[in-house]
Amino acid sequence: MDQYRQLTRMMATIRGSLGPGCTIVIDFAAGEIYWELSEQGIVAEISPRPLTGMESKLALVEDLRNCRIFNWHDHYVDLGASEGTHWSLEIEWGDQRKRITGLNAYPAEWKQFCGILRKWSGRAFGFRIFSGQIYRTVLYHYRRH
Template sequence: MMKIYEAILDILVKMGTATIPVIYKEMSEQQSSYLRTEEQIVEQAYIRSLISRNKEIFSLKDGIVSIRPEREPIMLTVVMYGYPGPERRIKVDFKTNSFTYFEWHLDSLCQGSLIAPQPGSVEHFKKQLYSFNCWEWQGDYQAEGIIVDGTTWSVKLETKGNKFESGGIDSFPKEWKDFCRAITTLIGKEFPCGPHA
C-alpha cells in the first residue's frame, strides 16, 4: 500500500497544485486504501496535519497545497567513474519526462551488451527522488586515508528554486544505495553503487 505522504506527492506531481479537499477526493477515487490506517479512517484533517508537518517539501498557502519550488526537480545529472572505468553519466530532464544515459569504457575490448535496455518511468523516479533528500547531502564526501583508484561521483540537482551539488571519492550519503537502485530501475541497466557504498 502506498503511504499517504507518497499519495499526496503523486497527486501534486500530476496536478501541480491542489486544495486539501481535492487531494482527499483524488485519494478516495484512486484507491480507498490510501485513506485507511490500521486502526482508523484518515480524514481531511489528518492530510492537512501531514502536509503541515512536512514543510520542507509541501507549501500550504491560502488553502492551496504545492510542492515547494526548491524541492521541485527540473534536472538531475549524475556522474560516476573510477579507474579503469567505465565512466557513467545520466541526465534526467523532469520537464520533458526524459533521460539520457552514457557509458564510456577505457578498454576497447570490454564485454557489454549493445541491446537497448528497457527503461523505467521518469515520473516514478521523480517520486522516489524525494525520499533520498539530495538537497540535504553534503557538498563533499571523502573517505579517510589515501585513496588509490577510488570511485569518484557527482550529483547536480536543479529545482525550480535552487541548485544543489554534491560529490565525493569513495564516500557516499546514507541514501546512496537506494539512489543507485532507483537509477538502475530508471535506465534499465545496472548502475553500480561503488565498492564502498
C-alpha cells in the same frame, strides 16, 4: 515550494580511477532519461529512455524524496583514499543548482539512490558498472578508436 517538485534536471556520474564511467541524466522538463557509458572521454554507449506521463514523473520525484538528496552534504571523502570511485550528483530546480561529490565515501542512502537510478533508467548504475560485460564493452570500443 517543494524542491523535489521543482526538479528540472539531475545528472549523476560514477567512475573508477582507471575504469569506465557511467552518467545518468534525468531531464524532467523534456521527460527523458539518458544513460551514458564512457571510457577516458570516449562515449561507448548512450541509451535514452522516455519518462512518460505526469504519474511517472511524480513517482520518480517521490523515489528521490525517499533518498533525501537535498539533505546530502556537499562532499563525501574517505580521507585515507587518493584513488578509487569518484561520483557526483548535480541537481537543478527552479533557478538553483546543487553539486554533491564523493571519493570512496557515500551518503547513507547511496545504495537506495543507485537502485532508483537503475529502476528508472533500465540500466546499471553504481559499483557493478565496473565489472563484467559492461567493462569489456567499453574496452572493446575504446581500443577501436
